[in-house]
Amino acid sequence: MTHFDIAVIGAGSGNFLMNRSLSDQQFAVIEEDRFGGTCLNVGCIPTKMFVHAAEVAAQVRDAARFGVDATVDQVRWTDIRDRVFGRIDPNSASAHQHRENGENTTVFTGHATFTGDHSLSVTTAGGSEEVIADRIVVAAGARPTVPAEIAQVPHHTSDTIMRIDALPRSLTILGGGVVGTEFAHIFSGLGVEVRIVNRGTSMLRKIDTEICDRFTALAREQWDCHLGQGVARAETTDVGVSLVLADGTRVESEMLLVATGRVPNADRLGLENTGIELHDDGRIHVDEFGRTTADDVWALGDISSAHQLKHIANHEARTIAHNLAHPEDLQAFDHRFVPAGIFTNPQIATVGLTEDEARRAGHRITVSSRAYGDTAYGWALEDTTGICKVVADQETGLILGTHILGPDASTLIQPAIQAMSFGLTAREMARGQYWIHPAMTEVLENALLGLGR
Amino acid sequence: MTHFDIAVIGAGSGNFLMNRSLSDQQFAVIEEDRFGGTCLNVGCIPTKMFVHAAEVAAQVRDAARFGVDATVDQVRWTDIRDRVFGRIDPNSASAHQHRENGENTTVFTGHATFTGDHSLSVTTAGGSEEVIADRIVVAAGARPTVPAEIAQVPHHTSDTIMRIDALPRSLTILGGGVVGTEFAHIFSGLGVEVRIVNRGTSMLRKIDTEICDRFTALAREQWDCHLGQGVARAETTDVGVSLVLADGTRVESEMLLVATGRVPNADRLGLENTGIELHDDGRIHVDEFGRTTADDVWALGDISSAHQLKHIANHEARTIAHNLAHPEDLQAFDHRFVPAGIFTNPQIATVGLTEDEARRAGHRITVSSRAYGDTAYGWALEDTTGICKVVADQETGLILGTHILGPDASTLIQPAIQAMSFGLTAREMARGQYWIHPAMTEVLENALLGLGR
Numbered sequence: 001m002t003h004f005d006i007a008v009i010g011a012g013s014g015n016f017l018m019n020r021s022l023s024d025q026q027f028a029v030i031e032e033d034r035f036g037g038t039c040l041n042v043g044c045i046p047t048k049m050f051v052h053a054a055e056v057a058a059q060v061r062d063a064a065r066f067g068v069d070a071t072v073d074q075v076r077w078t079d080i081r082d083r084v085f086g087r088i089d090p091n092s093a094s095a096h097q098h099r100e101n102g103e104n105t106t107v108f109t110g111h112a113t114f115t116g117d118h119s120l121s122v123t124t125a126g127g128s129e130e131v132i133a134d135r136i137v138v139a140a141g142a143r144p145t146v147p148a149e150i151a152q153v154p155h156h157t158s159d160t161i162m163r164i165d166a167l168p169r170s171l172t173i174l175g176g177g178v179v180g181t182e183f184a185h186i187f188s189g190l191g192v193e194v195r196i197v198n199r200g201t202s203m204l205r206k207i208d209t210e211i212c213d214r215f216t217a218l219a220r221e222q223w224d225c226h227l228g229q230g231v232a233r234a235e236t237t238d239v240g241v242s243l244v245l246a247d248g249t250r251v252e253s254e255m256l257l258v259a260t261g262r263v264p265n266a267d268r269l270g271l272e273n274t275g276i277e278l279h280d281d282g283r284i285h286v287d288e289f290g291r292t293t294a295d296d297v298w299a300l301g302d303i304s305s306a307h308q309l310k311h312i313a314n315h316e317a318r319t320i321a322h323n324l325a326h327p328e329d330l331q332a333f334d335h336r337f338v339p340a341g342i343f344t345n346p347q348i349a350t351v352g353l354t355e356d357e358a359r360r361a362g363h364r365i366t367v368s369s370r371a372y373g374d375t376a377y378g379w380a381l382e383d384t385t386g387i388c389k390v391v392a393d394q395e396t397g398l399i400l401g402t403h404i405l406g407p408d409a410s411t412l413i414q415p416a417i418q419a420m421s422f423g424l425t426a427r428e429m430a431r432g433q434y435w436i437h438p439a440m441t442e443v444l445e446n447a448l449l450g451l452g453r
Numbered sequence: 454m455t456h457f458d459i460a461v462i463g464a465g466s467g468n469f470l471m472n473r474s475l476s477d478q479q480f481a482v483i484e485e486d487r488f489g490g491t492c493l494n495v496g497c498i499p500t501k502m503f504v505h506a507a508e509v510a511a512q513v514r515d516a517a518r519f520g521v522d523a524t525v526d527q528v529r530w531t532d533i534r535d536r537v538f539g540r541i542d543p544n545s546a547s548a549h550q551h552r553e554n555g556e557n558t559t560v561f562t563g564h565a566t567f568t569g570d571h572s573l574s575v576t577t578a579g580g581s582e583e584v585i586a587d588r589i590v591v592a593a594g595a596r597p598t599v600p601a602e603i604a605q606v607p608h609h610t611s612d613t614i615m616r617i618d619a620l621p622r623s624l625t626i627l628g629g630g631v632v633g634t635e636f637a638h639i640f641s642g643l644g645v646e647v648r649i650v651n652r653g654t655s656m657l658r659k660i661d662t663e664i665c666d667r668f669t670a671l672a673r674e675q676w677d678c679h680l681g682q683g684v685a686r687a688e689t690t691d692v693g694v695s696l697v698l699a700d701g702t703r704v705e706s707e708m709l710l711v712a713t714g715r716v717p718n719a720d721r722l723g724l725e726n727t728g729i730e731l732h733d734d735g736r737i738h739v740d741e742f743g744r745t746t747a748d749d750v751w752a753l754g755d756i757s758s759a760h761q762l763k764h765i766a767n768h769e770a771r772t773i774a775h776n777l778a779h780p781e782d783l784q785a786f787d788h789r790f791v792p793a794g795i796f797t798n799p800q801i802a803t804v805g806l807t808e809d810e811a812r813r814a815g816h817r818i819t820v821s822s823r824a825y826g827d828t829a830y831g832w833a834l835e836d837t838t839g840i841c842k843v844v845a846d847q848e849t850g851l852i853l854g855t856h857i858l859g860p861d862a863s864t865l866i867q868p869a870i871q872a873m874s875f876g877l878t879a880r881e882m883a884r885g886q887y888w889i890h891p892a893m894t895e896v897l898e899n900a901l902l903g904l905g906r
Contacts, residue, residue, distance in 0.1 A: 039891075044829065045829045045833075048829060048832075048833040048891050052834060053519040053520055053521060056515075056516045056521050057516070057519075057523075059509060059512050059513070059516075060513050060521065062509075063509045063510070063513055066506040066509045066510075066536075067506055067532040067533035067536060068506060068509050068527075068528055068529070069525070069528075069529065070510075070513040070524060070526060072516075072521060072522070072523050073522040073524055074521075074522040075521055075522075076520040076521070076522065079520040080520035080521075083520060087832060190521075309890070310890040311887050311889060314890070337887065339887050341889040349889065351887075376497065376498045376501060377501060379498065379501075380502045408864055408893075410889045410893070410894070411861055411864050411865055411892055411893050411894050412864055414867070414868045414886075414888065414892075414897075415867045415868050415871050417887060417888075418871055418872070418877075418886050419871070420886075421886035422875070422877060422881075422886070424871075424875060428875070429871070432874055433790070433870050433873075433875070434764050434768070434804075435867065436792050436794040436863045436866070437492070437497055437762070437763040437764040438492075438498055438763070439794050439863035439864055439867075440861075441863070441864050441867045444867075
């Protein structure tokens with residue numbers, strides 16, 4: 001049994017807690033997998049590296065539209081994979097090593113189970129160790145779910161598909177959310193025939209309806225989409241895997257990727273032995289300061305947050321680090337204006353309320369959408385589908401939401417995030433600064449100028 | 454002789470004066486060339502369309518680095534050219550037509566010469582017409598200069614080179630400024646051997662020294678650069694044109710592009726017949742409201758501005774339109790935080806003071822630079838050269854300048870322009886909003902976080 005000041009379960013964003021203001025604390029860092037968590041190892045970062053390779057290949061195929069005839073001679077999948085993980089894996093290993101060598105950190109490689117509010121049993125390769133800590137931070141993340149009717153056929157999840165040894169000729173993706181649409185973009189960009197099966201009638205159903213409808217139409221153009229139907233059963237076939245849909249349609253591919261959602265890992269931590277309460281959806285309940293319902297037990301990131309986003313987890317880690325160091329001066333999470341990027345094709349970025357949400361919240365709103373194609377840089381891109389939409393409150397002039405579909409959406413949206421976060425009105429924002437002509441930012445400027453007053 | 458309320462010389466940004474608040478005024482619009490001015494016809498917009506085509510071709514050639522083997526089979530120059538001008542020319546024509554049909558606008562197609570402070574002689578195809586106006590706005594722009602030693606050999610300027618009938622095998626560009634480096638990017642991207650001759654030892658010498666040095670090194674890698682020497686003479690050769698430099702070096706190409714600078718068109722307007730005074734560099738002198746030294750004569754854009762930038766000219770046009778409509782409530786130009794984008798390779802964007810300028814201005818500064826390659830999205834791009842640099846005042850925490858070299862610089866810089874324009878400190882900006890992970894914007898976030906306090 002070893003006693004620590006602070007035990008951290010999960011070395012994803014949890015690994016950012018050990019900053020200068022807590023350097024006097026002895027930390028146990030308990031991680032059963034790789035350091036860096038979902039984001040670094042199986043999420044944000046490697047997917048974006050694959051996305052860019054896919055976009056390079058797609059750009060080659062699309063080059064003729066710009067007067068440049070070009071051919072993809074070969075996609076070297078294993079080279080792409082090894083380039084990505086040749087960068088990721090050492091990075092993860094060095095983060096691990098850094099903690100192993102840390103003066104105030106002890107790393108436990110294994111699975112943690114609570115045996116009480118401040119005691120953990122860690123199952124390691126060498127057996128079991130008991131860790132006692134005055135304060136515990138739970139940052140154990142989430143994992144992909146696989147529906148029961150799929151579990152029996154060969155399938156991948158986002159945890160495994162990036163490390164496959166060869167590209168399949170065809171890939172069925174079950175799920176039309178963020179993960180499904182990003183992988184659809186990756187694999188179709190790299191030349192794989194992609195089929196999507198999604199229970200809902202639209203893709204990315206949580207985003208603004210106008211963007212959602214437009215994206216769903218574009219998804220149908222680029223992928224073989226089967227929307228609005230559940231899977232009745234799954235079969236292994238000579239080709240690979242066949243999903244039989246409710247209406248009898250068979251969707252068959254060499255490979256199957258299940259992207260139907262993620263569940264918090266809270267069910268695997270023995271929380272029944274603690275005072276830590278859960279939400280109905282399995283997330284750990286935390287207050288605005290990151291405190292669980294057990295004294296001196298905190299939680300952050302995908303295991304407790306409604307937003308499964310790395311920038312949220314990082315913010316929560318910074319906030320909890322502060323709160324651990326300054327118990328007399330607790331800071332609250334700031335979850336007011338949470339942006340998200342979806343690196344599918346086209347790229348999407350969104351922040352704040354959708355048009356429908358703004359109406360439902362009782363705002364008298366003004367809405368303005370502008371096409372990329374109506375700005376000079378959109379001409380250069382020959383863009384025909386991009387759109388920037390701003391929803392504002394007509395009384396205050398404040399921006400309630402911004403929703404962008406098109407190239408570089410995740411970069412373009414930042415000034416809107418900034419305006420919302422600092423209370424700048426749409427009009428001030430549009431006219432109180434210069435917008436470089438002819439940069440792509442003009443689509444946001446124009447959308448702002450289009451708002452009613 | 455016809456009398457008007459307002460005469461506008463130049464239908465570039467000048468064409469934006471006739472807005473709603475001036476709808477009771479009778480306008481003469483005098484344009485000797487195409488509507489839309491430099492930006493639409495021979496500047497910002499077509500160059501960006503060529504730039505993107507060049508980047509598509511360059512991306513194909515660079516694709517192997519991402520595990521995608523690809524080949525450029527053919528660059529269809531005339532198709533690119535005709536796509537660009539097939540969009541530009543009708544746009545210019547329709548802007549012209551719109552004014553021809555305007556109830557309160559009369560278009561004169563010809564060259565205007567002042568015969569007095571409020572009288573103009575317009576030389577048209579049909580002869581000469583006299584235009585009298587109570588108020589006159591001079592928005593006649595600028596034109597490329599060609600040094601005397603070059604004038605005798607065949608050469609292009611930015612006015613003509615985009616409409617050539619075939620790509621040369623090789624192109625010498627005289628001048629290492631914005632125009633020269635954008636065309637170097639365009640033509641080398643499209644497969645032309647590019648040589649640059651520049652009197653200065655560095656390219657883009659007006660930008661921040663760190664960015665300038667980095668760009669100059671990258672220019673040397675991608676183009677055949679002859680820096681730090683003037684041209685002794687120019688000769689026509691069997692190949693095309695040869696520039697003989699001061700040290701005797703001969704730089705020979707099939708085609709020559711002269712990009713040595715632009716001069717305001719103020720010397721062609723008969724200003725000696727008016728009370729309009731000029732700066733030493735030939736620009737029309739205006740006060741902060743856009744007024745020249747002659748009563749009720751105004752000027753805007755490249756003919757008077759120290760910034761030859763379309764977004765400045767547009768701002769000045771909006772301001773003067775207001776001032777014409779509201780003489781009792783004059784608004785001043787806001788030239789505090791003027792950004793600029795340079796769409797060369799890599800792209801560059803800059804706003805505010807350079808590090809040297811900030812020091813010379815007496816600020817106690819803190820400076821932070823971050824490499825694109827040190828952020829997750831930079832990994833995806835496999836970027837090895839991009840950099841984001843922020844210069845801030847250590848006492849106030851305000852951002853004094855931001856300088857970015859790398860992909861999408863002109864979009865990435867917008868939040869910094871916004872922060873500077875609205876007086877947000879670097880620290881507030883970095884931590885008071887979310888930055889999507891892993892978007893390219895994180896390079897700016899990281900640069901901000903790197904500033905000393």
